[in-house]
Amino acid sequence: MQMNHVVKSLIAAVGVAxxxxxxxxxxxxxxxxxFPFPIYAKWAEAYKKATGTGLNYQSIGSGGGIKQIKxxxxxxxxxxxxxxxxxxxxxxxxxxxxxxGGVVPVVNLxxxxxxxxxxxxxxxxxxxxxxxxxxxxxxxxxxxxxxxLPAEDITVVHRSDGSGTTFLWTxxxxxxxxxxxxxxxxxxxxxxxxxxGGKGNEGVAANVQRIKNSIGYVEYAFVKRNKMTxxxxxxxxxxxxxxxxENFKAAASHADWAKAPGMYLVLTNxxxxxxxxxxxxxxxxxxxxxxxxxxxxxVLKFFDWAFKNGGAMATELEYVSMPAPxxxxxxxxWKAKIKDASGKALW
Numbered sequence: 236m237q238m239n240h241v242v243k244s245l246i247a248a249v250g251v252a253x254x255x256x257x258x259x260x261x262x263x264x265x266x267x268x269x270f271p272f273p274i275y276a277k278w279a280e281a282y283k284k285a286t287g288t289g290l291n292y293q294s295i296g297s298g299g300g301i302k303q304i305k306x307x308x309x310x311x312x313x314x315x316x317x318x319x320x321x322x323x324x325x326x327x328x329x330x331x332x333x334x335x336g337g338v339v340p341v342v343n344l345x346x347x348x349x350x351x352x353x354x355x356x357x358x359x360x361x362x363x364x365x366x367x368x369x370x371x372x373x374x375x376x377x378x379x380x381x382x383x384l385p386a387e388d389i390t391v392v393h394r395s396d397g398s399g400t401t402f403l404w405t406x407x408x409x410x411x412x413x414x415x416x417x418x419x420x421x422x423x424x425x426x427x428x429x430x431x432g433g434k435g436n437e438g439v440a441a442n443v444q445r446i447k448n449s450i451g452y453v454e455y456a457f458v459k460r461n462k463m464t465x466x467x468x469x470x471x472x473x474x475x476x477x478x479x480x481e482n483f484k485a486a487a488s489h490a491d492w493a494k495a496p497g498m499y500l501v502l503t504n505x506x507x508x509x510x511x512x513x514x515x516x517x518x519x520x521x522x523x524x525x526x527x528x529x530x531x532x533x534v535l536k537f538f539d540w541a542f543k544n545g546g547a548m549a550t551e552l553e554y555v556s557m558p559a560p561x562x563x564x565x566x567x568x569w570k571a572k573i574k575d576a577s578g579k580a581l582w
Contacts (some may be wrong), residue, residue: 263533266293267300267313268399269435271334271517273456275313277548278541285540288533296435298397298423304328304520310530312520315399316423320497329523329572331498331565332516333538335555336454337483338403339513341440341463343449344370346383348464350477353378355469356411356504356512362389362450363408364418365429370448385448392442392451395432397423403515404452407503411512452513455479456552472508479511480553486514492561498568521573528575535569535582 265275272294279290293299297314304312305326318330340354358374361367367374370384394401402423409416419425433439436453440461443451455478458465467475476482486505492498502514519538525531542565546556557565569582 262289262291263311263530263537264291264293264309265300265311265313265519265534266295266303266309267520268297268315268517269294269437270297270315270336270338270400270403270454270515271313271554272436273454273460273552274334274336274545274549274554277552278537278545281545281548282537282540285544286536288537290537294435294437296394296396296423297399297402301397301520304522307522307526310521310527311534313517314520315515315517316402317499317501317516317518318497318520319499323497327523328520329497329568330518330520331538331568332492332500332557332561333519333541334549334557335483335487335502335514335516336456336553337478337486337511337514338400338407338452339455339458339478340466340468341443341451341453341458342466343443343447343464344385345447350465350467352382352464352466353469353475354466356408360408360412360415363391363393363427363429364415365391387448390446390449391427391430392433392439392446392449393427393430394424394434394439396434398435399423399515399517400436400452400454401425403501403503403513406501407513410504455483456554459553468512470508470510470512471504471506472510474508476509476511478553480550480555482509482511483514483553484555485509486511487516487555490516492564498565523572523574525573525575525581528581531573531575532581535573539566 275292283289297316300312300314303309371386405421405425409421433442436457439451440453440457443449467477469475485507486502489505490500504512542562549556570580573581
């Protein structure tokens with residue numbers, strides 16, 4: 236699989252969208268999460284070929300996406316941290332999940348192959364709190380008999396921007412470590428006790444690749460694309476699992492979207508022997524009242540097309556598509572909530 240093609244695809248899609256911005260008024264704009272960037276890029280390229288409609292998506296982080304949709308500077312926002320119903324209602328927004336993926340710990344250690352190293356949430360919390368500082372610390376060695384670990388300092392890499400990936404990572408670490416929850420907490424941006432920042436999943440991946448003896452966290456498509464060294468991770472059942480779309484699907488299978496107010500669901504630390512512990516959905520945010528009805532309708536058409544035609548592309552990049560019953564629930568929500576200025580449903 237040519238993972239670098241993903242970036243070229245988005246550049247091409249964005250370039251085409253920009254060049255036809257005058258001629259084709261229905262081209263759509265979105266901004267936010269870097270977590271789903273590879274699959275939105277793939278979908279954008281295919282959708283442009285199928286329909287002639289372009290997507291200009293700015294991969295700026297979930298915090299930026301939330302700000303831009305609230306300011307009405309884009310047609311949709313994207314965030315891996317869902318907004319609670321109260322905030323959605325206060326801002327006149329609705330949200331729906333578009334795709335599911337996994338956040339994965341990655342390391343840069345000489346002689347350590349992808350998937351050869353084991354980690355637990357408790358040890359990761361210790362590293363990200365600055366309490367475990369050496370690769371040959373007893374806590375890491377105990378998990379990895381037979382793995383040659385250097386007597387070197389750990390360089391911790393985290394996100395520098397407001398990030399849904401950070402939200403999922405810190406939500407997970409807060410669930411497995413009461414000390415982490417108290418000391419650092421869970422949010423799109425936290426005050427890290429230790430480490431260096433990278434902007435976007437792209438920036439964290441680049442820093443980990445560049446710096447020996449480092450550790451970071453990125454969405455799995457970025458791991459695959461950059462041929463990075465991921466670790467195994469112990470889940471709630473005590474099983475060490477490796478990241479892939481089947482393990483993300485196993486975690487997502489516990490989601491009950493129908494009972495989630497505003498479709499607010501966080502999928503970290505789910506039960507099940509095959510579940511990947513840091514799984515999450517990426518959400519789309521739209522205004523309920525669409526001042527530019529045609530643009531709003533085009534956004535819905537794009538995601539309807541992606542739900543119906545984008546499954547194989549999602550699997551190729553190790554994402555999980557939304558199941559058909561959830562898609563029906565999402566699109567029923569569009570009919571009920573997203574209207575033009577006169578109150579007429581767009582879908």
